[in-house]
Amino acid sequence: MSRTATGQSPASGGVVRPRRYLMCRPTHFTVNYSINPWMDPVVPTSTETGLAQWKQLHDLLVELGHDVELMPPDPGLPDMVFAANGAVVVDGKALVARFRHAQRTGESAAYAQWFRAHGWTEIQQATRINEGEGDFLLAGELLLAGSGFRSETAAWAEAAEFLGRPVLGLTLVDPCFYHLDTALAVLDDEQIMYYPGAFSSQSREALAERFPEAVLASEQDARVFGLNAVSDGRHVVLAQAARRLAGQLRERGFEPIGVDLSELLKAGGGVKCCLLELRPAELSPPARGADG
Numbered sequence: 001m002s003r004t005a006t007g008q009s010p011a012s013g014g015v016v017r018p019r020r021y022l023m024c025r026p027t028h029f030t031v032n033y034s035i036n037p038w039m040d041p042v043v044p045t046s047t048e049t050g051l052a053q054w055k056q057l058h059d060l061l062v063e064l065g066h067d068v069e070l071m072p073p074d075p076g077l078p079d080m081v082f083a084a085n086g087a088v089v090v091d092g093k094a095l096v097a098r099f100r101h102a103q104r105t106g107e108s109a110a111y112a113q114w115f116r117a118h119g120w121t122e123i124q125q126a127t128r129i130n131e132g133e134g135d136f137l138l139a140g141e142l143l144l145a146g147s148g149f150r151s152e153t154a155a156w157a158e159a160a161e162f163l164g165r166p167v168l169g170l171t172l173v174d175p176c177f178y179h180l181d182t183a184l185a186v187l188d189d190e191q192i193m194y195y196p197g198a199f200s201s202q203s204r205e206a207l208a209e210r211f212p213e214a215v216l217a218s219e220q221d222a223r224v225f226g227l228n229a230v231s232d233g234r235h236v237v238l239a240q241a242a243r244r245l246a247g248q249l250r251e252r253g254f255e256p257i258g259v260d261l262s263e264l265l266k267a268g269g270g271v272k273c274c275l276l277e278l279r280p281a282e283l284s285p286p287a288r289g290a291d292g
């Protein structure tokens with residue numbers, strides 16, 4: 001059966017919106033340094049398995065009707081598969097990441113170059129440490145911004161100003177959930193799912209106030225990266241191990257689709273980490289170039 005990303009979402013009544021994503025094939029995937037608690041260079045990794053799992057995710061998104069563009073991988077940057085970290089792109093404006101760790105700083109120039117080469121004209125290099133959609137997630141008009149381990153709080157104002165969106169700043173407190181997208185996912189313009197234990201008490205209060213109907217994930221589902229997910233308004237692509245969370249989503253009228261990215265989890269990444277959403281300006285979308 002082929003699935004298409006059109007129609008009404010039973011959860012929100014909103015239209016399911018086909019997305020445009022940038023991905024980077026894990027041709028050089030390995031774990032040879034550690035910058036988060038999931039990464040242990042002693043544990044063997046298989047580039048071949050990583051590639052096969054990534055391809056399943058890629059093909060699923062295409063099957064769902066999304067447009068996927070590709071970023072060329074770099075042999076010296078094994079974490080480049082996690083394209084979410086490359087930038088935040090809203091209304092045709094690309095705010096290019098500035099990475100916290102030296103092992104990933106080389107990725108910024110590659111993303112800036114990709115945007116220039118593909119017809120995007122409003123490109124800004126972040127001056128504050130800003131790990132792209134790892135820490136900045138758009139929920140309707142609101143930009144949810146994380147800090148605590150990677151992006152600096154000073155990056156919140158920089159993003160708000162350049163992207164012209166209000167920001168809700170959120171503080172992460174558990175090193176296993178070092179990026180916002182490991183603990184929270186946007187389901188549609190109104191709805192999110194998250195794991196409260198990953199946030200400071202003040203941030204938990206802010207989330208409960210702004211999203212009283214949110215889906216709350218168990219610690220078990222959060223620890224298999226069930227929240228590192230993407231939604232088109234109906235289909236929610238998430239780690240297949242997050243079974244209870246899949247049931248909670250079904251109860252809300254969403255259609256969860258489980259995928260296995262266990263190899264990439266050895267680097268602390270999952271579904272959402274592999275995807276950078278490209279949101280063109282409403283009136284004049286940048287021309288599409290050839291895929292890398």
Ligand code: ARG
Nearest residue numbers: 036082084134179267269273
């Ligand atoms: N090993 C990468 C890092 O620590 C994983 C990045 C995951 N990306 C994400 N969007 N959460 O930076």
